[in-house]
Amino acid sequence: MFILFHGAIFDPAEITMVQADEAGLWIQTAGAAKVTLIESEEKTAQAMLGELYQVMLEQGIACDNDDGPEIELDEDELSELKQILDDGYEYIARDKSGSIYGYRFKPTKRKSTFEDPRTPDPVRLHRDWYSEIDYDASPISITYLLLDN
Numbered sequence: 001m002f003i004l005f006h007g008a009i010f011d012p013a014e015i016t017m018v019q020a021d022e023a024g025l026w027i028q029t030a031g032a033a034k035v036t037l038i039e040s041e042e043k044t045a046q047a048m049l050g051e052l053y054q055v056m057l058e059q060g061i062a063c064d065n066d067d068g069p070e071i072e073l074d075e076d077e078l079s080e081l082k083q084i085l086d087d088g089y090e091y092i093a094r095d096k097s098g099s100i101y102g103y104r105f106k107p108t109k110r111k112s113t114f115e116d117p118r119t120p121d122p123v124r125l126h127r128d129w130y131s132e133i134d135y136d137a138s139p140i141s142i143t144y145l146l147l148d149n
Helices: 045-058 075-086 142-146
Strands: 003-005 008-010 015-021 024-029 036-038 062-064 091-094 100-103
Touching: 024 045, 036 045, 075 142, 091 142
Parallel strands: none
Antiparallel strands: 003 008, 008 062, 015 024, 024 036, 091 100
8 A cells, every 4th residue: 555645655564663752753664773863943744744755755665756667557467466466465576587576565675586485475477568667676566556557
């Protein structure tokens, strides 16, 4: 699931903790060892949301609504993605070898492949499809890909 927030699209699963106090907003993202303090000279809610938005962009957990990957999918690709999403797969990723798989959880990028120990059964997708998705652009949320299609 993705959320449109203050002009950014983000996956809430990437945020593990947010807390507000007199110092500002504290945020911790998945995989981060430390908590980040978000401060603003103006203590208004709008100013703090703007600062949170900037931190989310800088940490790569959000992207501008207009800056997301523009991937055009044909009817066969859309149909396959909808089917594997219904089957519980949330992400797709292409290995350096060119093979592309669906994962139940966001996989970790390795030297030339992706892996997710919580997805013991990654589903192999059509290798010749999804030509705009490569190793460097992976992994990509299936829900995100289906947003504009």
